[in-house]
Amino acid sequence: MTEPLLRPRRKDPLRKTREPLLPQGLRSRTAHGLTAAAAEGRFMLQVCTDCGFTLYPPRDACPSCLSDRVPFHDVAPGGMVLAETTIRTSTDPYFRERTPWRIGTVTLDCGPSFVAHLHGDAAEGSRVVMTLRLDKSGNAVAIAMPDKPTSHQEDDVQLRELTCDPKFRRVLITDGRNATGQAMARAMAAAQASIIFVGIADPWKPFPGETDLRAIPCVEIVPLDITDTRSVADVAGEIAHRVDILVNTSEHHRAGGIMNRHGLTIAREEMDIRYFGLLRLAQHFGPTMRARGADGVNAAAAFVNLLSVHALMNWPEFGAFSAAEAACLSASQALRAELRGGGVKVLNMFAGPLDTEWFQSVPPPKLSPAALAKATVDALRMGIEDSYVGDIAQDIRARLDVQPKALERELGG
Amino acid sequence: MTSALTAFAAALATGTIRVIDLTHTLTPEFPTIVMPPELGQCAPFRMEEVSRYDERGPAWYWNNFSMGEHTGTHFDAPIHWVTGKELPDNAVDTIPPAHFLAPACVIDCSAESAADADFVLTIPFVEAWEAKHGRIPPQSWVLLRTDWHKRPPKAYVNLLDDGPHSPGPAPAVVKWLVEQRDVHGFGTETIGTDAGQAAHFNPPYPAHHYMHGRGRYGLQCLTNLDLLPPTGALILAAPLKIRQGSGSPLRVLALVEINP
Numbered sequence: 189m190t191e192p193l194l195r196p197r198r199k200d201p202l203r204k205t206r207e208p209l210l211p212q213g214l215r216s217r218t219a220h221g222l223t224a225a226a227a228e229g230r231f232m233l234q235v236c237t238d239c240g241f242t243l244y245p246p247r248d249a250c251p252s253c254l255s256d257r258v259p260f261h262d263v264a265p266g267g268m269v270l271a272e273t274t275i276r277t278s279t280d281p282y283f284r285e286r287t288p289w290r291i292g293t294v295t296l297d298c299g300p301s302f303v304a305h306l307h308g309d310a311a312e313g314s315r316v317v318m319t320l321r322l323d324k325s326g327n328a329v330a331i332a333m334p335d336k337p338t339s340h341q342e343d344d345v346q347l348r349e350l351t352c353d354p355k356f357r358r359v360l361i362t363d364g365r366n367a368t369g370q371a372m373a374r375a376m377a378a379a380q381a382s383i384i385f386v387g388i389a390d391p392w393k394p395f396p397g398e399t400d401l402r403a404i405p406c407v408e409i410v411p412l413d414i415t416d417t418r419s420v421a422d423v424a425g426e427i428a429h430r431v432d433i434l435v436n437t438s439e440h441h442r443a444g445g446i447m448n449r450h451g452l453t454i455a456r457e458e459m460d461i462r463y464f465g466l467l468r469l470a471q472h473f474g475p476t477m478r479a480r481g482a483d484g485v486n487a488a489a490a491f492v493n494l495l496s497v498h499a500l501m502n503w504p505e506f507g508a509f510s511a512a513e514a515a516c517l518s519a520s521q522a523l524r525a526e527l528r529g530g531g532v533k534v535l536n537m538f539a540g541p542l543d544t545e546w547f548q549s550v551p552p553p554k555l556s557p558a559a560l561a562k563a564t565v566d567a568l569r570m571g572i573e574d575s576y577v578g579d580i581a582q583d584i585r586a587r588l589d590v591q592p593k594a595l596e597r598e599l600g601g
Numbered sequence: 602m603t604s605a606l607t608a609f610a611a612a613l614a615t616g617t618i619r620v621i622d623l624t625h626t627l628t629p630e631f632p633t634i635v636m637p638p639e640l641g642q643c644a645p646f647r648m649e650e651v652s653r654y655d656e657r658g659p660a661w662y663w664n665n666f667s668m669g670e671h672t673g674t675h676f677d678a679p680i681h682w683v684t685g686k687e688l689p690d691n692a693v694d695t696i697p698p699a700h701f702l703a704p705a706c707v708i709d710c711s712a713e714s715a716a717d718a719d720f721v722l723t724i725p726f727v728e729a730w731e732a733k734h735g736r737i738p739p740q741s742w743v744l745l746r747t748d749w750h751k752r753p754p755k756a757y758v759n760l761l762d763d764g765p766h767s768p769g770p771a772p773a774v775v776k777w778l779v780e781q782r783d784v785h786g787f788g789t790e791t792i793g794t795d796a797g798q799a800a801h802f803n804p805p806y807p808a809h810h811y812m813h814g815r816g817r818y819g820l821q822c823l824t825n826l827d828l829l830p831p832t833g834a835l836i837l838a839a840p841l842k843i844r845q846g847s848g849s850p851l852r853v854l855a856l857v858e859i860n861p
Binding site: 390391392393394413415416417418419442451453454456457 | 629632635639641642644645647648649650753754755757758760762
């Protein structure tokens with residue numbers, strides 16, 4: 189079992205904040221196949237199309253038959269720890285301040301051997317499940333997990349370096365007026381977040397669920413309006429140094445196309461709330477979060493965007509909305525590169541239509557806000573970058589892989 | 602002989618005429634009127650810094666701002682309402698500039714409004730006011746003093762589970778003010794010239810319907826009406842000259858003579 193994480197003491201405000209360092213970050217282009225798998229929480233290795241050999245580490249040709257047809261596939265992650273080593277010192281600045289650090293040799297049932305990070309409960313001679321995770325530099329690394337869940341396994345110090353678990357972290361939910369923001373607050377409370385700041389714009393305007401929201405443990409309401417630069421700056425000035433996970437729940441779901449809509453007023457609102465809102469949050473919270481990427485147990489860990497899966501392919505019925513979501517997706521990629529210096533991850537949650545009043549006339553399947561919130565917590569615990577939640581999002585993800593043009597044509601009705 | 606304007610300037614200089622600001626400061630927090638969310642919305646006030654003595658402009662500070670025509674303390678032109686859409690000179694750029702200066706009658710309903718957020722101004726109420734202060738002269742603003750401007754934002758908009766609740770005029774009194782008193786326009790401290798529940802009146806939104814239908818004007822989100830005398834104040838309310846604008850945020854000033 190893992191020693192349960194202790195709630196961190198309040199930080200001495202006079203203490204120097206540890207500067208974030210990154211582990212070595214160079215990978216070959218082929219090796220980024222592992223990054224792609226880790227970003228979605230999948231375990232994929234190259235499998236030779238011609239002879240079936242499973243490759244690790246990544247190569248451009250099959251070492252068994254020299255074929256260059258070696259695409260990545262999901263493979264069985266089971267294996268065994270052959271040997272373990274505890275590293276007690278290192279010349280690498282990142283690992284130097286994180287020793288002791290356990291690594292081991294693991295052979296997988298599907299063939300290859302790994303030198304991998306070891307979870308504390310993955311002992312020499314034991315069965316393990318190999319996983320690919322994104323480290324602080326945004327590259328895939330392998331960590332062997334115990335093959336059956338152990339108590340408090342998520343608290344393992346080496347694993348926690350690779351994840352963004354909300355436990356004992358402080359979360360900012362940018363908009364608590366909508367069902368998603370409220371479900372997110374409940375999910376974060378259940379995940380033992382220590383403080384849940386919830387932004388409320390226009391506090392003079394009542395909203396459904398207000399009483400229940402205020403009753404959630406650890407919720408602190410902050411007067412945040414992400415369409416108002418001054419408001420974002422003011423709130424960031426007060427709490428940015430205490431935000432470890434930022435979840436942007438601001439939304440503006442409106443039907444209507446590009447030509448099939450009257451005027452630009454709603455499109456401007458979409459861009460202001462979604463795209464410019466993201467920029468305001470990034471500019472005012474991002475720099476402080478990046479500087480706090482190694483600030484102890486509750487270091488800044490993740491900036492979470494809730495995106496429509498139609499950021500990836502336009503849904504003309506919600507055409508202008510889809511375009512605004514695509515702008516947010518593009519911005520999130522730049523933000524990911526900018527936050528990487530602090531080891532802070534950008535998590536994009538892709539969802540189809542939600543089961544809310546704005547998708548009232550859209551037929552099921554629709555995603556409940558509670559399911560989206562739970563999936564967000566799960567994704568943070570895994571430390572992934574891209575999550576496709578629910579049937580619609582997963583379907584679109586799969587169809588994009590196969591034939592994007594067909595998807596475009598079919599979404600066009 | 603002293604010209605009227607010279608005398609006026611002297612009175613301003615000596616403080617015999619006081620200038621009272623009836624305008625709220627434009628801030629992002631100030632409430633804008635709430636419409637059903639599927640309809641078009643009036644944009645609240647927003648400001649983005651262009652530069653502040655920094656790399657974006659080393660020696661100067663300035664901002665870009667954005668808002669709707671009906672944000673903050675603002676003026677309603679007749680073209681704002683469907684009843685006034687065909688009138689001549691009905692937009693803020695074509696209204697004769699002389700119309701931007703007019704005297705005001707201030708009807709104090711503050712006690713009634715404090716007792717009942719849905720207080721409705723009626724003809725008998727105005728007649729009782731006239732019995733004390735004299736008949737409303739033609740081409741006067743009628744300003745409804747409710748002390749609503751003193752309320753914090755939540756109580757100001759006063760959204761309950763059946764919508765907003767704030768005082769305003771009954772349909773009959775608006776029609777009467779236009780037809781029998783030939784007023785210049787109607788002004789309020791509340792978020793609109795009509796009562797919060799005026800969607801249920803017949804016709805709905807009577808201050809808009811009758812005033813704009815007859816080429817009269819509206820002022821709303823006024824402040825400091827409690828500093829004005831019942832009669833005798835001169836109102837300067839000149840909206841921005843926006844081509845075909847339906848209204849505009851503006852600075853509203855009242856000139857009040859001390860001990861006339």
